[in-house]
Amino acid sequence: MDSAPSEPNVFTKNYRRVKVTYQYYLDYVTPYMIQRWIGTYVLIALLLIRIMVSEGWYIVCYTWAIYLLNMFLQFLTPKFDPSLEQEYENESIEEGTSRMDENDEEFRPFIRRLPEFRFWFKATLATFISLICCFIPFFDIPVFWPILVMYFIVLFALTMRRQIQHMIKYKYVPFDFGKTKYSKNNA
Incomplete structure (x- = not known):
């Protein structure tokens, strides 16, 4: 027997x-x-131009938009949900196992559930796959597109309203603009 690695x-x-x-x-x-x-925006423009020129593949576009909305919500959401942490703290207070006081507010930086690079990568991949699907006749399902547009607008408005209320309630801002920036000269 030959025991040398193949x-x-x-x-x-x-x-x-x-x-x-x-x-x-x-x-x-x-x-x-x-x-x-x-x-990615160039790829998105190509997808939208393909859909508008061909006047079809609205289901592909709608599915792609719902996927991007889902990823955008993950991008805005903190990795450690404060509502779940607050629930856990309330349960531990009721059980008498909590050691934290009200004044024990520690600084926690905003960490996204979906980091920017992964958001970009998934958005680009989804757009590329959707663009390929727009050339396959099987995915050109006839639908009345204004209903899909209205449904997406309603879905977007409701989910963003809920997300903004969550951000206000738990006092976190997922974006860097508007925050104080410190440099070596200021210190």
């Missing part, structure tokens, strides 16, 4: 090479946030 087959070698190359380019584009989002 060489990986051609498929495994090529798969590893593609995987390493893919990761290299992801690592390369990570610091270029503005350029990444510009590329």
Whole structure:
């Protein structure tokens, strides 16, 4: 019996090479946030132009928009939900196991449930897949598109109202603009 390790087959070698190359380019584009989002917006424009010119694939567009709305809500939501933490604190107070006082407010930075890079990556991938689906006749299901648009507007308004109320109630701001920025000169 030959106990020497066998060489990986051609498929495994090529798969590893593609995987390493893919990761290299992801690592390369990570610091270029503005350029990444510009590329995504160009892809979104191509998708919307395709849908408007062909006058079809409204279900694909609607599904894509609902997915982006879901991801945007995850982007706005903190990783550690304050409403769940407050529930846990109330339960522990009732059980008598709480050691924290009302004055024990510690600083917690805003950590997103869905980080910006993953949001960009998923949005770009979803847009690319939707663009490909817009060239497949199977996905061109006839629907009355104004109803889909109205339903999406209502869904967007209701979910954003609920998210904004949650942000006001638990006093967190998911964006950096408007916050005080400190530099070396100010210190």
